[in-house]
Amino acid sequence: MATELTALLRPIDLFRGLDDDVLGATLAASRRVACQAGGFLFHQGEPAATFYILVHGRVRLSHVTAEGHQVVMRFFNAGDAIGIVAVLAQARYPASAEVIEDADALAWDGSAFNGLMERFPALSYNGLKLVAHRMGEYQDRVRELATERVERRIARALLRLVSQSGRRTDAGIVIDIPLSRQDLAEMTGTTVYTVSRTLTAWEERGIVRSARKRVTVTDPHRLVVIAEDLPGASGAPPDA
């Protein structure tokens, strides 16, 4: 039974290149956790005691500011490590992890994982690369928020979601997450109203199709054009 789980862990970045016995020991230190939609893996402000690898389901990581503004930091899919940065930094969780599709995860105790990292340095090396990579994503968002307009930020957020959680259908690429306008607004630092207006405008131009808590990108190429400030970002299709 453990073998099928090792097969599960092997493709995950954090465990890349580990020997079977290391993987086995790591797995032995984990416990299985299930949580249904609406529940939380952890709450913002709690001491970061355990981190998770999502096996099934989807999780939204969001922060509430002192004034009550929500900020959606990101979404997690199967295979993603959740809360690992806070655990490694031995800090408090900076955000809350809400399960938005019934989830099934492996959980590690922070102190136990520290022990594992001591025994198997490859683990902490992998952790390092994971955190460094994730940090790059936040740097990108800082740049984005500091220099770009709302429309482009929304376009980029959608494209990110497409690459993380997109699923091809004949109608286009559907973002396979229950995604409200509110979520998109909180990801891009704008309001529900602006997101709604933007999506409607794009829908009229045939770039996306949207329904309640669901967005389908029908013309990814033109979305990229908007996101990257290539010529022809507004109005009629270029060169037509």
Add this chain to the structure above:
Amino acid sequence: MATELTALLRPIDLFRGLDDDVLGATLAASRRVACQAGGFLFHQGEPAATFYILVHGRVRLSHVTAEGHQVVMRFFNAGDAIGIVAVLAQARYPASAEVIEDADALAWDGSAFNGLMERFPALSYNGLKLVAHRMGEYQDRVRELATERVERRIARALLRLVSQSGRRTDAGIVIDIPLSRQDLAEMTGTTVYTVSRTLTAWEERGIVRSARKRVTVTDPHRLVVIAEDLPGASGAPPDA
């Protein structure tokens, strides 16, 4: 001669708790680099081959977007590790490191440092914590840019600079970095004009004093009030 350098490295987070021989081996793998104001330690887009620990001087890390917008990511002081995230992630430098006060640094080759981390796991563990901590700062900025108004962002940026590079004088806390309005604008995602207006308004209220490339915080408490949305953030002093 190496002993004085080990004393230099010891208080640095990355080398915390390392034995003398480890520190010695680490030091042996480094080389000394000097760079005067106006020069660059590295440029955005180059493969991240080496990282630095600043011994003396000051460095500004900034990114230029495809459209030519500059974004100042942060400043570095003596003791800070520069470029380490990109090196550990084996990526390209996401930003350029410009020396703004004559600098003197220790440099490590990425591959050499990887070898050191393999031999001395404590190094990669420390690196992990360093990167995790730094990532938290970027998460904070994402939240800030997504939810807060310009005036508050500028206040927060100043307070951050005060804690990183502040020096007490009898006139207040002077930020010990050549800091133009442009820099502040590029740190907070706004324009020179807005920064200038904001600083003059604050100067009229006695919160800061500013000169060319120089800002002194005369009333840190009231700056905190602005940064944190406590009562009395605008207009007359509270309870007067």
Add this chain to the structure above:
DNA sequence: CGTATTTTTGAAGCGATTCAATGGACGTGG
């Protein structure tokens, strides 16, 4: 079939940007 949630839309207002032009500080060379 009614209620709650999500989404849309309109209109008003403001914060911040943009552009243009002036003013002041600094360094340099005569």
Add this chain to the structure above:
DNA sequence: CCACGTCCATTGAATCGCTTCAAAAATACG
């Protein structure tokens, strides 16, 4: 030491992108 050019900072006026508030429409759910 003053004159000059350069860089940096300020200020005003116009504009605009986006928010805000209010209300209705659409969709899901019990």
